[in-house]
Amino acid sequence: MTEFSGRVEEISISGIREVFEAAGADAINLGLGQPDFPTPEHAKRAAIDAIESGASDAYTSNKGTLALREAISAKHDRDNGFSVDPEHLIATAGGSEALHVALEAHVDPGQEVVYPDPGFVSYEALTLLAGGTPRPVGLRDDLTMDPAAVEAAITDDTAVFVVNSPSNPTGAVQSEADMREFARIADDHDVLCLTDEVYERLVFDGEHHSPMRYAETDNVVVVNACSKTYSMTGWRLGWVAASERRVERMLRVHQYVQACASAPAQFAAEAALSGPQDVVEEMRSAFEERRDVLLDGLDDMGLDTPTPQGAFYAMPRVPEGWTQAVIDEGVVVVPGEAFGEHGAGYARISYAAGVETLKEAIEGMRRATDAVR
Ligand SMILES: Cc1ncc(COP(=O)(O)O)c(C=O)c1O
Known part of the structure; x- marks a missing residue:
């Protein structure tokens, strides 16, 4: 008799959590999959x-x-x-x-x-x-x-x-x-x-x-x-x-x-x-502004990022060692492999964070990009 089902032994805790846990307490967290606004x-x-x-x-x-x-x-x-x-x-x-x-x-x-x-x-x-x-x-x-x-x-x-x-x-x-x-x-x-x-x-x-x-x-x-x-x-x-x-x-x-x-x-x-749906539009337009800030930053670093047209994630193609270098700079992003084998060579950046935080994170990413190139 086995102790646990084969099905449960086949799955593991999401790689995303592991990244959070590895990052320091004062890191900028762009690994999150949730909006940073209050509930209406x-x-x-x-x-x-x-x-x-x-x-x-x-x-x-x-x-x-x-x-x-x-x-x-x-x-x-x-x-x-x-x-x-x-x-x-x-x-x-x-x-x-x-x-x-x-x-x-x-x-x-x-x-x-x-x-x-x-x-x-x-x-x-x-x-x-x-x-x-x-x-x-x-x-x-x-x-x-x-x-x-x-x-x-x-x-x-x-x-x-x-x-x-x-x-x-x-x-x-x-x-x-x-x-x-x-x-x-x-x-x-x-x-x-x-x-x-x-x-x-x-x-x-x-x-x-x-x-x-x-x-x-x-x-x-x-x-x-x-x-x-x-x-x-x-x-x-x-x-x-x-x-x-x-x-x-x-x-x-x-x-x-x-x-x-x-x-x-x-x-x-x-x-x-x-109820009133204007809250949705407010969040949507805030995310759009952040997306544009992030895309400009990634573009400046010379990273190729397919333009994200929705949600609050960007997925640039990144050089070898980039994700770890960014995490070492105190910015949490998630390695693309966490989302499947074809995610290798990408990183997921969540922009559920304010513009000022994003700008600070972009500076960390820029230093990391220079370091791995
Ligand atoms: C694509 C996608 N589907 C479903 C979910 C699950 O959302 P919920 O928090 O409503 O369970 C998520 C959460 O991150 C998601 O990204």
């Missing part, structure tokens, strides 16, 4: 009111409160050009749980999951936990994922392919044409397109398009969350949107691993989604 007041107030009135004392429906699901449904109508019945939504403990229930419900042991490399660390780990086989695909030069590469990676064993736009770690935004292709691939090959849209409101150039709009079958599951859009990473509130039969299967998993999303967080999320 009206969202906090809604949770406080729910706690004080006792409205959030008990379990909610497994799918989440109807009022929250109506707010999510209205949000998809307003922002994303597709309609989803409130019954076809499950509120989850962040986008993380949403990805987990989607993969658990759709992947059998031995089946394959195709996802971008470099890509968000959970895709590989959650595939392994579901007993699936990871099939990372490399990216185009501009760090978007090529639908043709996804189609070429699909075999009879493929259950799911993951699309993530805007992307963590690259900041790349897929074009509408690409998203239409992903929808077609899901339809034609009868595989599930799992589209991770948690950065969807943080786009600087172009627009976000969801494959959900274009698919003719129900082979698309949307994952989204309040985490990045409303600076609510600590609240743990996300969701899945899908067809009735898919929601029914994902609910079986969600019911046993989570029962329901945290009730106070559901009240906060409902207020965030249905």
